[in-house]
Amino acid sequence: MAEAAGDSPSHVDIDVAIVGAGIIGIAAASFLQDEGRDVLLIDRGEPAQGASFGNAGAFAFSDILPLASPRIMRKAPRWLIDPLGPLSIPPAYLPEILPWLIRFWRASWPDRVRGAMVAQAALMRLASREMAALVAAAGLDGMVRSDGSLELYEHEAELTAAMPGWDARAQEGIAFQHVRGAAMADLQPGLSPRFVAGTFVPGWKTVSDPYDFASALAARVVRRGGRIARHEVAAIRPVAGGVALDCRDGRTITARQAVIACGAWSRPLARALGDDVPLETERGYNTTLPPGAFDIRRQLIFGGHGFVITPLSSGIRVGGAVELGGLTRAPNFARSEAMLRKAADFLPGLKTDGGRQWMGFRPSLPDSLPVIGASRASADIVYAFGHGHLGLTQSAATGRLVADLLAGRAPALDISPFSPQRF
Ligand SMILES: Cc1cc2nc3c(=O)[nH]c(=O)nc-3n(C[C@H](O)[C@H](O)[C@H](O)COP(=O)(O)OP(=O)(O)OC[C@H]3O[C@@H](n4cnc5c(N)ncnc54)[C@H](O)[C@@H]3O)c2cc1C
Structure with a gap:
């Protein structure tokens, strides 16, 4: 140069x-x-x-609801009590992240949520179109799975609480289907009976491996x-x-x-x-289990627990979570392990040995x-x-x-x- x-x-x-x-x-x-x-x-x-490198590999085109929302603000205190739960803040980082948290809280007010959702929906329509064009031009269709996603609920109340979000997506023209019983088991055999319902999103796609x-x-x-x-x-x-x-x-x-x-x-x-x-970082964690750890048919989303399971060419990736801990702190892989333990409860028979752990820095704005x-x-x-x-x-x-x-x-x-x- x-x-x-x-x-x-x-x-x-x-x-x-x-x-x-x-x-x-x-x-x-x-x-x-x-x-x-x-x-x-x-x-x-x-x-x-x-x-x-190690994200969950989803083209999550239907994910138009901002994280900052009244629903998350209601859930956050319960999540924060559990140090290995879906959302955590190392106490020493609290003073540094506080201004971002205040903006996040303000972004959760209904007027801001609506505006963010409309903007996100417009970007997602463009995202879906342009990604299809890019994948076709690059000849990468073989790296994209078009089998949708399945979000799972443990209680009727959890599905009921999610309904306003699905209604909002319906208004933006996003297709989905609530499923139960045999229809749910067809989409993912072997689920724990604790899951009473699910939502199938056919337009959701995943890549064979994000790296x-x-x-x-x-x-x-x-x-x-x-x-x-x-x-x-x-x-x-x-x-x-x-x-x-x-x-x-x-x-x-x-x-x-x-x-x-x-x-x-x-x-x-x-x-x-x-x-x-x-700009802050939401640190996320996962474990990639060897291929064959379970017959995962499509990406599974456990929204109440803040993690997903993705079938990749490189294995079965279990992870998610949000740790507001900045860019320099060492990873706490107990988070990956906590999600893996839950995954084994949710999919009895999941082979949890031989996994590779990873932590990544999501670049995140409060809105x-x-x-x-x-x-x-x-x-x-x-x-x-x-x-x-x-x-x-x-x-x-x-x-x-x-x-x-x-x-x-x-x-x-x-x-x-x-x-x-x-x-
Ligand atoms: C656990 C987890 C799961 C996720 N799942 C999904 C998912 O399923 N679907 C989805 O859409 N998104 C997902 N994400 C989010 C997604 O991974 C990120 O939004 C995305 O990768 C950000 O891409 P980027 O190119 O902006 O940043 P990065 O991939 O982090 O790249 C930034 C690059 O900049 C370089 N760099 C930084 N500073 C400098 C500098 N000063 N000079 C030179 N180079 C520099 C770095 O080395 C790095 O290579 C997930 C994230 C995590 C952590």
Whole structure:
């Protein structure tokens, strides 16, 4: 990589520099290449080793309800009592996360919930369309399972409590079917009798393995002439004729335009550009059991317990949970084990030996919406981060919107709800 001559480059090293080679950066590169743009993906590590490595692999297009909601606020105190439950906050991190929690609480008010849901539904419609196009163009249909998901309820009261959420989805045109008895057992044989009902969502899809999927897309970026370079970017700044990226190894890379797609680590880069975005991380945990640990027919969702089970080519992945614990604390894999124990109760006969544990950093905003938009400092520096639980699902839509923004076109949908300046 050539070094920049100074702050006013007469030429730039690259057309578009994308910082962060997770699924969001990789998808952005893919859509920019469709328009003939020359892209450089920059990551401090190998591609797709962050949150995009070990997630649950779902294209969760029906997941339009924001996490911040009156329902979650009612459940949260009970969840927080259990240190290994679906939601936890290490006490020492509480002072740091408090401002984010206050914003989260405000985002749970009914007026905000409705707005967030409408914005999320619009993004999901684009996500479904653009992901289908990307998968087809990349020839990755063989990596996508289209067998839907099954959410499970232990009590009638749990289903009743979920009904307003399903009604809201119905209003957005999302198909689903509540099931019981034999219909439920057909969708997933071998469930514990403690589950009295379920909801089948046919439009939900999963990938064979999220790392394989992201890697295949990254390999396609390279095949189409894109480059991947290993640097840690310390700062990005507008310069005459483009953008300069200062790397920790002392290099400066210049580009016409840049994208910040550093997932949970994006906050300092945005702050230096004048955008103090309240990005936090929701740490999530899982265990991937060897293939054959159970005959899982489709993704199973245990909403009351905050985890899912996904059949992958690499095995059976059991996990989820939210730990608001920041970016530096060591993982607490007792969380993975707690979910595995529950999974064994829910699926009697599940073989729990030989699993691989993993923890990942979801990049999360308090209103459950991502940040997609231009920086305050320059229209040539665009943000694409903060997708929380839905980054894989929304990666292609984000790529489409980033390409629109950098081309100076009206974006494919109203992006004001995702503005970096909304806070
Ligand atoms: C347990 C769990 C389950 C999940 N399940 C799902 C699911 O089923 N479906 C779904 O849609 N989403 C799911 N998610 C969320 C999803 O994984 C994330 O939203 C998504 O991976 C975020 O992608 P990203 O590219 O923004 O970030 P990442 O994948 O974290 O990538 C960010 C990249 O930026 C790089 N980077 C950071 N700082 C710098 C820097 N300064 N310089 C250079 N490089 C830098 C990192 O090395 C990293 O490679 C899940 C997450 C978890 C934790």
